[in-house]
Each structure stands twice: as structure tokens, then as C-alpha cells.
Amino acid sequence: MQHNSATTTDVLIVGAGPVGLSLALALRHYDLRIRIVDRAPATKHEARAAIVWPRCAEIFDDLGCIDSFKDAAYALESTDVYANGERLGQLDVGHVASAHPHPLVIEQHVTERLLADALARRGVQVEFSTELSAIQVFEDRAEAILRRGDGMNELVTSAWLIGCDGARSQVRQQLGIPFEGKRRANLQVVQINAIPSWHYADAPSHGYFFLAANASLGCFSRPGGGYRFFCFTTDPDPSRTAAPTVDEMRELIAAVAYAPELTLTPTDPPWTNRARFQDRIAATLRRGRAFVVGDAAHVWAPIGGHGMNTGIRGAHNLAWKLAAVHRGEARPLLLDTYSDEQRASAQAVIDEMRFNILERPNGPLLLPLLRTLMPVGLASASIRRQIEWTLSDLAMHYRQSKLAWHYGGRQRLRAGDRVPDVAVFAEHTFVSLHRLLSMQQWTLLVSIDDRDESAVERTRAIAAAYRANIRVIGVRPQDHEAQQALGHPDSIILVRPDRHIGLLTRRDDLATLERYLDTFLIRAA
Numbered sequence: 001m002q003h004n005s006a007t008t009t010d011v012l013i014v015g016a017g018p019v020g021l022s023l024a025l026a027l028r029h030y031d032l033r034i035r036i037v038d039r040a041p042a043t044k045h046e047a048r049a050a051i052v053w054p055r056c057a058e059i060f061d062d063l064g065c066i067d068s069f070k071d072a073a074y075a076l077e078s079t080d081v082y083a084n085g086e087r088l089g090q091l092d093v094g095h096v097a098s099a100h101p102h103p104l105v106i107e108q109h110v111t112e113r114l115l116a117d118a119l120a121r122r123g124v125q126v127e128f129s130t131e132l133s134a135i136q137v138f139e140d141r142a143e144a145i146l147r148r149g150d151g152m153n154e155l156v157t158s159a160w161l162i163g164c165d166g167a168r169s170q171v172r173q174q175l176g177i178p179f180e181g182k183r184r185a186n187l188q189v190v191q192i193n194a195i196p197s198w199h200y201a202d203a204p205s206h207g208y209f210f211l212a213a214n215a216s217l218g219c220f221s222r223p224g225g226g227y228r229f230f231c232f233t234t235d236p237d238p239s240r241t242a243a244p245t246v247d248e249m250r251e252l253i254a255a256v257a258y259a260p261e262l263t264l265t266p267t268d269p270p271w272t273n274r275a276r277f278q279d280r281i282a283a284t285l286r287r288g289r290a291f292v293v294g295d296a297a298h299v300w301a302p303i304g305g306h307g308m309n310t311g312i313r314g315a316h317n318l319a320w321k322l323a324a325v326h327r328g329e330a331r332p333l334l335l336d337t338y339s340d341e342q343r344a345s346a347q348a349v350i351d352e353m354r355f356n357i358l359e360r361p362n363g364p365l366l367l368p369l370l371r372t373l374m375p376v377g378l379a380s381a382s383i384r385r386q387i388e389w390t391l392s393d394l395a396m397h398y399r400q401s402k403l404a405w406h407y408g409g410r411q412r413l414r415a416g417d418r419v420p421d422v423a424v425f426a427e428h429t430f431v432s433l434h435r436l437l438s439m440q441q442w443t444l445l446v447s448i449d450d451r452d453e454s455a456v457e458r459t460r461a462i463a464a465a466y467r468a469n470i471r472v473i474g475v476r477p478q479d480h481e482a483q484q485a486l487g488h489p490d491s492i493i494l495v496r497p498d499r500h501i502g503l504l505t506r507r508d509d510l511a512t513l514e515r516y517l518d519t520f521l522i523r524a525a
């Protein structure tokens with residue numbers, strides 16, 4: 001490889017979008033030396049992804065930056081649903097069992113700026129105007145040529161190389177990984193940030209969905225002023241690629257929202273966008289010491305707004321595994337589970353999109369049916385909670401993963417699930433379970449009763465034999481609800497650093513616990 005200078009680092013991240021930045025921040029929490037480069041001159045100015053779902057907010061909490069997001073975002077509380085001008089009901093949110101139950105409305109350029117600021121506080125500046133041009137991956141290292149803004153080429157040798165370089169990823173292409181899937185036909189989204197004058201009430205915590213034949217319109221107050229309007233429609237003229245004009249958006253919104261009086265004033269700076277989509281997942285997300293994460297790994301139509309959120313969940317999934325293998329605490333096979341788990345997660349998002357009747361455009365025959373069924377559904381608290389649970393991403397699980405060992409019998413909670421955040425008694429106090437967890441450790445929850453804590457001591461003796469930090473805690477559910485959520489009262493639950501359950505088995509099944517730990521982790525000398 002031709003170059004003018006050479007450097008080494010633990011991890012080279014290519015691409016400083018929301019996913020690369022989240023990954024960089026997570027890896028800094030594990031004290032890895034990282035470099036993060038982007039060919040753009042600065043963080044994006046594009047509004048794009050406008051929502052952070054509760055699971056992603058939990059990740060920002062792990063990364064130590066959730067407060068800045070809460071300060072900058074609107075917390076969503078409810079959304080009214082209309083069809084052909086008739087109000088069908090309301091979807092209220094903010095009820096999921098999480099420290100961050102509300103979806104946060106915040107635009108992508110602000111998300112990127114907050115993450116870049118948090119990263120700078122951890123001592124890493126994004127190297128902008130720096131483009132990856134070539135890579136080679138060896139058994140013990142990766143090499144990359146970077147073309148810097150000053151015109152010089154630099155050879156970077158790193159233990160790991162990660163492509164967070166978006167849908168057209170150079171890293172993915174140079175690794176020869178097929179991007180499997182296809183173009184999504186007959187669907188487009190047109191968007192505008194604008195201040196409306198119309199008859200609908202205006203509250204920062206409140207949004208609207210308007211359904212009409214072949215068009216679904218979402219409207220949410222944006223912290224910068226005005227509303228984000230996004231309208232999924234069928235695509236009668238795919239050759240039309242120009243961003244929509246304000247007049248085109250006004251006409252469309254007025255028609256779908258039944259608001260003929262509407263006037264629209266574009267925000268400053270203005271933003272309009274027309275996009276079409278592909279549903280694709282990379283055939284593998286790992287080639288030896290190189291990985292792809294975020295849009296480099298998977299893309300789809302933003303129905304439901306899960307593209308960025310899923311990418312950030314992938315970054316979180318990879319970070320702890322990479323750090324554990326790099327530090328010699330875990331076996332390299334742990335890294336393959338990132339690819340398997342994240343690919344399954346991406347497929348689940350694509351599958352769920354088919355059922356998103358609020359956002360995907362519905363045909364004229366389906367609409368009358370929705371007008372009949374939706375008021376009934378939205379009037380039911382249990383259906384509203386189910387919709388919210390799915391949207392929040394807290395339901396996303398890794399049950400099929402090699403890392404998920406379930407010996408807990410037939411019960412609702414399974415290995416692979418995110419462990420529920422319920423009230424428990426632990427270490428002499430009542431506490432919400434997630435306060436016991438940390439990205440820096442595995443957490444072994446051992447059910448205790450008042451009489452016998454010896455199971456905790458026996459488990460602790462096993463956990464102490466490994467290099468990884470495994471914190472063993474005796475817990476007792478605080479109430480019936482917590483007991484129901486945690487399942488069998490006589491179990492051990494091994495929680496991974498990303499809050500998902502690795503192993504769920506009976507409290508006396510310490511042989512399985514040891515087998516699990518020996519499969520993935522490395523014993524101390």
C-alpha cells in the first residue's frame with residue numbers, strides 16, 4: 001500500500017454518523033484506543049432520523065449522554081390518529097417499564113452533534129475530511145489507507161477495523177460482502193420541516209397520524225421549531241427524484257389531513273426530502289478483524305423510524321464483545337454472535353414493517369376496514385401497550401442466538417430477552433433492577449429468599465474464576481408484578497453487559513452456569 005506516514009491504534013472506525021459515533025463512545029468506555037474518521041468536513045446538517053426510541057435511550061444512558069438528549073429533545077406523550085378527516089383515537093406512550101419510557105423527538109444532526117460532544121469529552125475528536133480509500137485484513141491486524149484533507153495518505157494499522165460508513169459502505173464492498181435484498185417498489189417518502197397554520201392543536205409532546213388512500217402522514221413538533229411532516233405514499237412516477245417543493249407538500253398535507261386552510265412556512269434552515277428505499281442486509285457483518293455496523297450492515301424504508309435506532313443497538317451489541325475479546329476476557333467466537341444477532345434484529349425490523357398500518361400507505365379497499373377496527377383497537381389499553389412495546393424496541397430479543405441458553409422451562413421470560421426493569425430487593429434495599437446493571441460487567445442475578453443466601457456465595461465462587469467482571473447479586477422480586485416478569489422464583493439469570501439475558505436456569509444448576517462461562521469467557525490464570 002502507498003502511503004506518506006503510518007500509525008497504529010486498537011480500533012479504526014470509518015464513518016462518524018450516529019452509529020460510528022455511538023460505537024466510538026462505547027469503546028472509549030472500555031478504554032480502547034480508537035480513531036474515528038469521516039470524509040465529510042463536519043457532522044451532518046441533515047435532519048433525517050427524528051426519533052430516539054426507549055431502548056436507544058437506555059443505550060445513551062449507558063454511554064453517559066442521556067441527559068443532554070433529554071435537554072435537547074421533546075418527550076413524546078401521545079399521537080392522535082385520523083382517517084379521511086375523522087378522528088379514530090389516540091395512542092398514548094411513556095408507559096413501558098424503563099428509566100426512559102418516552103420516545104424522544106430529536107433530529108439526526110442534533111443527535112450527531114451531541115454524540116460528537118460526548119466523545120470529545122472522552123478525549124477523542126472526529127477526524128473529518130479524512131476518507132478511507134483501501135483496506136487489507138490480516139489474521140492479526142487490519143491495515144487501512146486514509147486520504148487526509150491535506151492531501152497526504154496515511155497507513156493506519158489497527159487491531160480491529162469497523163465500517164460505519166453508510167449504505168454505500170466502502171468497507172463492506174472491499175471486504176467483498178454481498179448486500180442481499182432488493183429495491184422496495186411503489187413506495188416513497190416525502191418530508192418537510194415547516195411551521196403550519198391549521199386547525200389542529202399544537203403541543204410539543206403530541207403528534208398526529210393521518211391516513212388516507214395510498215398515503216400516510218406523520219406530523220411531530222420538532223425542538224428547532226415547527227413540525228416534521230413525513231408522508232409515505234405510493235410511487236406513481238419513480239423517475240421524479242427532485243426534493244418536493246413547499247407547494248407540493250402543502251397540497252399533499254392539506255389533502256391527507258383534511259386541512260384546506262393550511263399554510264406552510266419552511267423552517268430556517270429549510271429541509272425537504274424525497275427518498276425511495278431498498279431492504280438489504282449484509283450476508284455477514286464480520287470478516288475476521290473487520291466489521292460493518294449501521295447502514296453499512298442493513299438498510300430499509302424508514303417506516304417506524306428504526307434505521308438509526310437499530311444501527312445504534314448494533315454498535316452497543318458489538319462494543320462490549322469487541323472490548324472483552326480485545327482485553328483477553330472472552331473467546332473470539334463471541335464476535336460472531338454480533339453478526340448473527342444483529343442480522344436477526346434487522347430482519348425482525350423489516351418483517352414488522354408489514355404490520356405498521358399507521359405509516360405504510362394503505363390501499364383504498366383497506367382503509368374502510370381500518371376506520372372500523374382502529375377505534376376499537378385504540379380504545380383498548382392492552383392493545384395500545386402492545387403497540388408501544390413493539391415500537392419502543394424493548395421487545396427486541398436474541399432468543400435464537402448461540403449466546404442465549406434457556407433452561408428456565410416454559411415461562412414468558414426467555415434467555416435472549418432484555419431483562420425487565422422491575423422493582424427488586426437486593427443488597428438490603430429496594431431498587432429498580434436496571435440500576436444494578438452496568439456496561440462494564442456481567443450481572444448474575446440469583447433468586448434469594450429470607451432464609452438462605454448460601455446460593456449467592458456458591459455462585460460468587462464460580463464467577464470469581466473468570467477474567468471478566470461478573471457481579472453476583474442476590475435478588476428478590478418486590479411484588480407480584482415483578483415476580484411475574486422475572487419468572488421462576490428459583491432461578492439464576494446471567495445478564496450480559498448490554499442488559500440481555502445470556503443464561504436463564506435453575507438456581508442449583510451451577511454446572512450449566514460453568515459450562516456457559518467456559519464456552520464464552522476465559523478463566524483467570
Ligand SMILES: Cc1cc2nc3c(=O)[nH]c(=O)nc-3n(C[C@H](O)[C@H](O)[C@H](O)COP(=O)(O)OP(=O)(O)OC[C@H]3O[C@@H](n4cnc5c(N)ncnc54)[C@H](O)[C@@H]3O)c2cc1C
Nearest residue numbers: 015017018019039049132165166294295305306307308309
Ligand atoms: C430521508 C431519511 C429519513 C430517515 N428517517 C429515519 C427515522 O425517522 N428514524 C431512523 O431511525 N432512521 C431514519 N433514517 C435512517 C437513518 O438516517 C440512518 O439509518 C442513519 O443515518 C444510519 O447511520 P450510520 O451512522 O450507519 O450511517 P450514516 O449516517 O450514513 O453515516 C455514514 C458516515 O460515513 C461517512 N463515510 C462514507 N464513506 C466514507 C469513507 N470512504 N471514508 C470516510 N467516511 C466515509 C459519511 O460521510 C457519513 O458521515 C432515515 C434516512 C433517510 C435517508
